[in-house]
Amino acid sequence: MSLLEIENLSLSIAGHPVLRDIDLRIAPGEVLGVVGESGSGKSMTALTVMQLLPELARAKGRVTFDGVDILAAPEEAMCRLRGDDLGMVFQEPMTALNPVKTIGEQVAEGIRWHTGANRPDAEARARAILDRVGLPEAKFPLSRFPHELSGGQRQRVVIAIACALKPKLLIADEPTTALDVVLQAQILDLLRDLVAENRMGLMLISHDLAVVADMADRVSVMRNGAVMESGPTVGVLSEQKHPYTRQLAEASTHVPARARSQEKAEKQEPQPLLSVSGVTRDYPGRRKGLFAKPEPFRAVDNVSFSLAPGHAVALVGRSGCGKSTLARMILALDRPTAGEIRLNGETLGGRSEYELRHARRNMQVVFQDPYGSFNPRHRVERLVAEPLHLLDRKPTAAQRRECVAEALESVGLNAGDMHKYPHEFSGGQRQRISIARAIITRPKLIVADEPVSALDVSIRAQVLDLFADLNQRLDLTYLFITHDLTVARAITDDVMVMHEGRIVESGPTATVLQNPKSEAARALVAAAPDLERAVATRQRATGD
Amino acid sequence: MTPDAPPPSPPPERHFLEMAFANRSFVIGAIITILVAAMALLSFLWTPYDITHLVVADRMKGLSLAHPLGTDHLGRDILSMIMIGARNSIAVAIVAVGIGMGVGVPLGTWAAARGGLIDEILMRFNDLVFAFPALLSAIMITAIFGPGAINAIIAIGIFNVPVFARVARAGALSIWPREYILAARAAGKSKALITIEHILPNIAALLLVQGTIQFALGILAEAGLSYLGLGAQPPMPSWGRMLFEAQTRMMIAPHLAVFPGLAIVITVLGLNLLGDGLRDLLDPRLRRER
């Protein structure tokens, strides 16, 4: 008998159809992976099971959990189920906890509500489950507030809340998407252990095939509100019979063709394009007491490296390792506390904004968020033309339009798109606009800060192709800032691993990622989800 | 390939008017505001009676066809007084909001752009001005210079400065960390230019909404000040002053107190509704919530 059975579920929100004829089953103790790109309806399916849908949502079909007809159940019955037999973990740990209540209160609350336990008993149980999720009493007493915890620690609290009463089914909606790879591996391990210990069913929702392959017994692939394919993980992901599944798998391991990386390595350039020497950045720390002098926090610690023209280099590391701070200093958006950065032999330190114009023309930036990187009130023409401000002679309106048209065409958009507003474009198209803006001054160096992290896998493959293409056509040098090793592997020649403000290892990408030497690099490589490896492991396990 | 479809929502400007007409608060608020403004403008050209002409025989008449809202203790037509009084209220409130915006917005955006010590000093300056409610400033000015409409304008204007500085600063601070600001800096634009090109257009909606709120508060404050005799001086009619004069005669002629008060309530209500409507229309976050 199934623990959860979803049959012919259709859902509309304010009249817009969101889900169509969804069929899903989870047996007791089974892990079901639900994969799909954004807008596929994964989260809405989960919220339907929890009955936490937005007000205007209307669901049709049948959802049966543990013999209870969920869609027909009254609110009181759902309140008894939620938090007791049904637990849920959300994507964004930073906002999932109430900022004004202690973690102890928040874990104990559900225990008291469901079991009627008195405060000391509930707190004892809360203590036990917090210990279990890896938050020991010595460092994490019940009296801690959420803001005193990091993102990974907060996600552990959310898991403790969801698992406090050993639910029969745990729903985890992208539980690790907001975390870096090492934390992701830790949280997934924790979920796996909790599920095994208590024989819980788990519905793991993720956009990442590798994560699902690693965790799930069975997989359902969703797209545009419908289930494309369901079946055992090994069968679905190794055979890839369904074209959409194959497309997803190919996109997630996509490596753009880059012919020139070989010959480039042979041709020794006399002068590096970018050289960073002994760069350090301190931030004022938090005051400990009224009169105690605050200890500065060292975000970047004595970093030196150089970048040859035409190369693509990845700067990888966990979140908070200082890689974005370093990128900002290279872009002269932040000043180093010590050390020197030179672009084409020209030093960036201590220059006025006017004197920096020449350097800025030669380096541009592409950001992660395709939604936040444009002023919503400007048209594409104005957005893309913004760096032309750096030219010594102001271009005429006609020249400007010509430059913009050229830039848009070289990133695969139409010249006519310049009259539109950014919200008329999709995420992938916006990232192309962002690249067009970066190349309009014909720069030599592009710094890209997590340029594909916010994109769905198939879009991300296309954008990576574009990066590879521009690398050759325009002879661009890239510095990719990323926590995602697949990006580094796909598109860069060299990789630098950053850990706690220092560069701990660097070398050719393939060498470093295959045979990492430093502990930080080994941890990153081990934690990075890998689809082929996961499927192979699973095949071996089932084959035995 | 996966359709990487753009979001279905149409561009906002095409449907702005349509949405505006569907927003009840906005429509009612705009109609009231336009009517009050039209009444004030009309008073320059025409009023039913000449209010400098006192007809003692017509003192404190009730409502009639000749005097739709009655007459006051000097026989002046109340409707005409209210029309001219609207002029005074609106003028004081507009200039006071102008002072607040003109000084507060540059200060607030400057503090947000510079941060650090300048920001801290500005916030302390805000605390200081907040310690002087408009009435207190008006009292001090009157104590020195004697009463007058200018006092009311200065006092309410001073009080508006920190309000706009705060709103502008908070709005600007929420825009500064956006990636398009970083991109603009990477394009070599100065903080002043970024403030003009990127910050101001994106906080304009916020300022506009705050402007209608402060406008309404300004009308209330002006009425309070002129009720106390700290605002416009006779013979210039003002709504607050009319209420003061009505108070002692309330036993005999309660209608004297009714209409100027209603004029204030309706004007302020109209402006507040307009502000609410504008906020719904301009703030995409709140719009999504509906």
Place this chain on the structure above:
Amino acid sequence: MLAFLAKRIAIGLVTLVVASAVVFLVLEIVPGDPALLMLGMNAQPEALAALREEMGLNQPVLLRYFGWIAGMALGDFGNSYTYSSPVLELIGERVLVSLPLALISLFLSTAIALPVGIFAASRRGKPADTISMGAAQIGVAIPNFWFALILIYLFAVWLRLVPAGGFPGWDAGLWAGFKALLLPAIALALPQAAILARVTRSAMLEVLGEDYIRTARAKGMPRRIVLWHHALRNALIPVLTILGLQFAFLLAGTIIIENVFYLPGLGRLIFQAITQRDLIVVEGVVMLLVATVIAVNILVDIGYAIVDPRLRTRR
């Protein structure tokens, strides 16, 4: 928390000192010769000289200023020219009217606004919400002194339940005094309550959309408990801000309302002082009110720190 408190009080004191300089500048420097301003153009030269002597106008400006604030710090606000008695004494009598009035109306407006706002938020879009917020919308637009006139007409002139104005003094009994303050307090409180109710409602709605509300619901907590245990405390943060700002309005309101009801409070005192150009009284009362506003802002900040644990460690 202690460091936070110390810093907040230090900032408050600095603000107060700067504010005193502003008051001194406006009332004693800008007029040129305050004594002449107080006595008028036709003053006797001997009287002028005597007043200048008493006000210490012959001393250098800085000395006068420091003498003035030192005196206030020690409780000496100077002597009123018109009443010929110490300003502090005059203030002391009037505070007994103004302070209870302000407190009663603050209590009334909070007691009305918070429940209405929470109730409206929990019934969002339903008739109860529409009606209460429609009433609040109108309430916000009503000037308190006009509302006071209407109340006087209804309850004093027409129904004759309470006196139309005046204050019997607390000697006449607690109840008699309270009765005289009741209408003024209601007139002050209701328009304030309308603003506060609107702020409470929108703060609640904002909080109810947060992720942690969903977490609490996923725990199985019913809507009602989530509303009171999770949403309310977070929603109090913006409500406290408005409460602090409103106190300044409330003080201004008391000055107006005291004039409507002929109550012998600080508002009447400062008004008589203005008409009689008694600058010494004006200075004293203005400084007292400014100090009150600053003190209330400190209290509001402490309130923030109690409600929001993030502020206790930060800064």
